Amino acid sequence: MENEISKIFGIRAIIEAINAGQTISKIYLQKGLSGSLFSELNTLIKSNNIATSYVPIEKLNRLSKNSNHQGVIAQTSPIDFVELDSLIYQTLEHTPTPLFLLLDQLSDVRNFGAIIRTAECTGVNGIVIQKQGNAPISADTIKTSAGAAFKIPICKVDHIKDAIFQFQAADIQIVAATEKTDHLIYDINLTKPTAIIMGSEDRGINPSILKIVEHKAKLPLLGEIESLNVSVACGAFLYEATRQRLKK
Structure with a gap:
């Protein structure tokens, strides 16, 4: 249960994490994102009812320490939720x-x-x-x-x-x-x-x-x-x- 608190950077990586059943606590999205890959991610976010927040790119840069985040950062949960x-x-x-x-x-x-x-x-x-x-x-x-x-x-x-x-x-x-x-x-x-x-x-x-x-x-x-x-x-x-x- 004591998983490390970590972040996932990039649209494709986050899509794969959601599909793999990774527990996502929150997703930070850059304002104004578009494109087919983002649409796929957005569909997954809605179907899994994942908490999201639209933020300016400066915040994403701070969260990722300027890694290649592609306008999306997911924060994984350090705990496993129960039903x-x-x-x-x-x-x-x-x-x-x-x-x-x-x-x-x-x-x-x-x-x-x-x-x-x-x-x-x-x-x-x-x-x-x-x-x-x-x-x-x-x-x-x-x-x-x-x-x-x-x-x-x-x-x-x-x-x-x-x-x-x-x-x-x-x-x-x-x-x-x-x-x-x-x-x-x-x-x-x-x-x-x-x-x-x-x-x-x-x-x-x-x-x-x-x-x-x-x-x-x-x-x-x-x-x-x-x-x-x-x-x-x-x-x-x-x-x-x-x-x-x-x-x-």
Whole structure:
């Protein structure tokens, strides 16, 4: 599982990597690319729902240290992602009250790494992220997680909503961390099989997701600042779950 974090340069090389089943975390594309080979790559990117970012050539030159990148650089993932179905049902076979974490398009790699570290420390059984829009598992993510990214199962799904429906079908309650509620996290029974959702740094949890969850909960804020850093808030939620489960 502890593969090296590396990059692949060039259109043909990246096409071959995708076709060979290499786990690609993100692809950086030069603005304005065209041609038949690029069209082939673009088709593969879309069919595999790989995260992409269009960037100026100067960024590609920096990432590749001026190697012949042909306008395309792929960042491979240092971990192997697991399938959500397998994670849910294998966990339920061994753990009567599992705890999962869903991240709705977190963008900062250091927040992501800090959350992975806290999740591992609190016994979270797996983390679910969305293929598009989530921070990649990069060298900074691995470093901030203190290596926890190699120890906890992580799933990538096309849409967080799909994951929620799968958890609900398995009788796992969904708890959304949001300020758009009157309920505190301390009012929610977290000793049941539970999946906690944390939102992105800038907009929180998508409103369409909030419509389909069973519980919404927040932390009390007694000062003048209206919100916490997402990794801090996530830690508070996870340790409340730990407190309740240790007390049971």
